[in-house]
Amino acid sequence: MPAAADEPEADGATDDSPAAVAADAPPRRPTALERQLERYLRHLTIERGRSEHTVAAYRRDLTPFLDALGEGDPAELLTAAAISAHSLALRERTPAPAASSLARILSSIRGFARFLVDEGVLDDDPARDVPAPKLPSRLPKALAYAQIERLLAAAEGEDPVRMRDRALLELLYATGARVSEAVGLDVDDLVGPDGAADAVRLFGKGGKQRVVPVGSMARSAIEAYLVRARPELARRGAATPALFLGARGARVSRQSAWLIIRATAERAQLDVELSPHSLRHSFATHLLEGGADVRVVQELLGHANVATTQIYTLVTADSLRDAYVTAHPRAR
Structure with missing residues (x-):
């Protein structure tokens, strides 16, 4: 027997059901x-x-x-x-x-x-007097130079991937570049006559540009990679201007670079906790320990405020204090 005209269909919602109303309702206007x-x-x-x-x-x-x-x-x-x-x-x-x-x-x-x-939406800043939570003071951890040497030695090799790893690690330590800055480099960002890697053009936070010199050891590793390894990696993928290429010819990602650092540290048997900034921290600390001016280190790191750089002076001061206590006969 057919259903009465005013009875709902058994297998669907009526036109005024909540589902139908929700479907027909206009989207919520943003506040x-x-x-x-x-x-x-x-x-x-x-x-x-x-x-x-x-x-x-x-x-x-x-x-x-x-x-x-x-x-x-x-x-x-x-x-x-x-x-x-x-x-x-x-x-x-x-x-x-x-x-x-x-x-x-x-x-x-x-x-x-x-x-x-x-923008004139608010007359006064409501967040101005709201106190920020206190953060624990954590000094950056730098590797000792002997550990840096072990890390770089563990990246040695003649195959294209190992030559790339050595060039990447040498560049990170030689320039203090952030990992994201290093993997974002193109070949044209190398500065020097005939493409020599005498310096590198880094693009930091907010697109801010700085040119950082490259030491002789890093320059040799980069040039060896460019001549003997990068062409082979480039043949495995589509054309890209990226400096550092993966095994399939694409630009190395930030995550891949971090895996390269960790894998090399494991081969070097470094019994230390590394972070993506470990080589950057080591670069800054070793410069200051060697007598570099904090303003110079600020410029090389691309810090907008020298106060950010000065945290490394606390690290070097601790190192000096430890050396003093260890060496001076009346310090203990």
Whole structure:
């Protein structure tokens, strides 16, 4: 017997069912703060030159905070009390984020608030007086020069991949480049007559450029790689201007470079904990121990603020103190 006209079909939702209403509902309009967030992220990308990775990190940090604030006038919602409450809520989570993560999130909120002040959306900066979480003081760990020599010796070899590894590690230690800066290099970024690697043009945070000299040992390793190894690796893939190529001919990624460092350290049997910045830390520390001026090291590292570089002076001071206590007969 056919169903009555006013009975719902057994296998589907009626036109006024919740599913149908939800499907037909217009998309939610972004809140005023969400619209300002998109403006801020565009500002970071276009005007500040921040990388896609950095902009994505800002979005991850700010979106939960703005979602909690909800709809309304940004000047009424984005207050010091709201920022403090968000920080407290994060600290009370289980497990609680690390102090470094809390500091990064607050830094993202500070940057967003300053942007809104500059744009006239806010009259005063609500994040100005919100205290940042205290971070544990962690000095960068540098390898001893004997450990550097063992690491570089472990990268020796005549096959193309091993020659590339040696050139990469020599460059990282010779220039203090970040791993991301090194893998981002093109062959044309080598500076010198006839393509000689007398110096290298590095592109740091925000696209800031600096030219760093390359020592003789690194220069020899790079030139040997260019002549005897890179052409073979390049034949395995599509044409690319990248300086450092993988086994299939593509640009070496940051993750691959870090794996190269770890694998070489294992071959060298270095019983130390390495980080992607270990060679950069060693470069800065050894320069300062050798008498280099901190301002010169700042320029070579590409630090915007000399205070960032001065943390390495604490490392060298500790080394001097240890040597004094060990050597002086009346120091102990």
